[in-house]
Amino acid sequence: MSLWLKNTTIINQQGQLEASEVFLNKGIIEAVGSDLSFQGKRANQIIDAQGALLTPGLIDVHVHLREPGFSEKETIKTGTMAAARGGFTTICAMPNVKPEPDTVEKLRAVQEKIRTDAVVKVLQYAPITKGLSTEPLTDQKVLLSAGAFAFTNDGVGVQTAGTMYLAMKEAAKNKTVIVAHTEDESLLFGGVMHEGTRNKELDLPGILSVTESSQIARDVLLSEATGAHYHVCHVSTKESVRIIRDAKRAGIPVTAEVTPHHLLLTEQDIPKDSALYKMNPPLRSPSDREALIEGLLDGTIDMIATDHAPHTIEEKNGSMMQAPFGVTGSETAFSLLYTHFVEKNIFTLAQLVEWLTIRPAKVFGLSAGTMEIGQKADLALFDLQTEKELLAEEYQSKAINTPFTGWKVKGQTFMTIVDGKIVYTGNC
Structure with missing residues (x-):
């Protein structure tokens, strides 16, 4: 053909x-x-x-396909169709499904479903720990030999420094990447949106910025100690950007991503107590948004990833207090970013395409992201x-x-x- x-x-x-x-x-x-x-x-x-x-197919290193276990929200088929509609040809699926792909058998079962149903290329993450719990660690070497893309407990932060240290030691030995959802659960205090001004106006409990940034600070030092490549998911605060910038200057092998919704919206854009605006990490302050944009432009943040997180209409039809965290993004990412950043001369078109193709391919060693002959x-x-x-x-x-x-x-x-x-x- x-x-x-x-x-x-x-x-x-x-x-x-x-x-x-x-x-x-x-x-x-x-x-x-x-x-x-x-x-x-x-x-x-x-x-x-x-x-x-015409661009290389876009690459999204952070999506939730929800299958197995949560097919009422999304399936591998519908999630990859959404990715295709957004121009993505390679996506990386998070492991917070049921059962989690924390053994070779479970991983291969997901991969078989991907082979059968996916319309774009899907790389499957494996968990850092069994069952996405505090411990024990999964067998990285065995899972990598079975085709695991990298390791993450996305959806929950790794709560103990010892567990993360041991995971990074293994990752350095196996030449793989630890991809972190950074969230210190002891600092959550039941929050559902950013702890700022708007949560007080809406009378909703807030999520502190330090919930995210404190765990990044811990992890970059563990990355320095072990030599492991540490990748930070969905950076949302100015403190996180500062820590990552300082870590890169110190030569620590850390990379990071930011989502379209954190680049486009702040807590001030939340019109009411609507679960459509409930995502984790939450929409932050205008100064945080400015820091994210600056971080992209100066290379502190390496790429854009959607964190496509589908839920049912019933789950998202109500208050933030009861609804799950998450927002979809595969189908809207490029068009929103082009319209609100390239058209307004904040980003160049070349920069936007690079953050969605060349950079993720380079950071994760993928044979994609360019339009070379052959x-x-x-x-x-x-x-x-x-x-x-x-x-x-x-x-x-x-x-x-x-x-x-x-x-x-x-x-x-x-x-x-x-x-x-x-x-x-x-x-x-």
């Missing part, structure tokens, strides 16, 4: 947009150039991209011209728990291609 993509726009090495064409053959990028009519003569399919931006044809096309409203009825995810429904955006996905096969076509 061969595919000729005509009338695309790419970002050149100077960061400028230029017209281009791409020829794909047997799932591989065979040619990129301004005129591929010679190769195109043997194409099985020709696509007129109508000037859409590479797997994992590609995304985005319509940068047409403005559309984000509509719940168009979501591919089973879930609609996002505060961004109704926002008008540009940059919606025109097409997503995995291994040379079209897995999503938009109605741009």
Whole structure:
């Protein structure tokens, strides 16, 4: 099967947009150039991209597919369809499912479901500890040999320094990555949103910034002591950014991600006690948001990841006090970030694409994230011209728990291609 993509726009090495064409053959990028009519003569399919931006397929290192155990929220099929609609061709699935993939048998069962149902490439995390509990540790070496991507207890922070230290020692020995949801549970005090000004106005218990940053401070020192690569999930506070910046300056092997919702919203944007705005970590203060943007721009934060966390309508239809934490993001990430940062000249388009492709690939050692000849044809096309409203009825995810429904955006996905096969076509 061969595919000729005509009338695309790419970002050149100077960061400028230029017209281009791409020829794909047997799932591989065979040619990129301004005129591929010679190769195109043997194409099985020709696509007129109508000037859409062509990028490497986006990479999301933080998604929740909810299967097995919580298929009422999401499944591997619907979650990967949502990813495809967002232009993502490689996603990394968190292990807080039931049963947790903390043994080879459980991991292989999830991988088999991925092989059967996924429409994009899915890399499966394994837990740091068995059952996502305080201890004991999982067998990293055995799980890595079975195809585990990296190790995380996302959804809960590792509560004891000793457990994290031993996990990092093993990770350094096994040359893998410890990916951390940082949350000191002794500092939670029943909070459901950021401890600032808005929680007091809404009479809701707050979550302290130090709940996150104190555990990052602990962990970067453990990373220094063990030499393990330590990756921080969904950074949300200015104190966390400062700690990560200082750690990088000290040569500690720490990397970090930030979510679109923490870049776009603050506690001040929460209109009422609505569970659509309940996520973990919570939406923080305007000064925290400014620090996150600065951290991305100066390289302290390495990449953007969605933390796509689907829940049922019933679970999210009410107060923050009863609802679970989480917001969806796979389908809206690129368009929201393009509209509110690139269009406003805060980020360049090249920077945005890099944070969603090149950087995660480099940090995690993935053979993806570029459009080099000879590479797997994992590609995304985005319509940068047409403005559309984000509509719940168009979501591919089973879930609609996002505060961004109704926002008008540009940059919606025109097409997503995995291994040379079209897995999503938009109605741009």
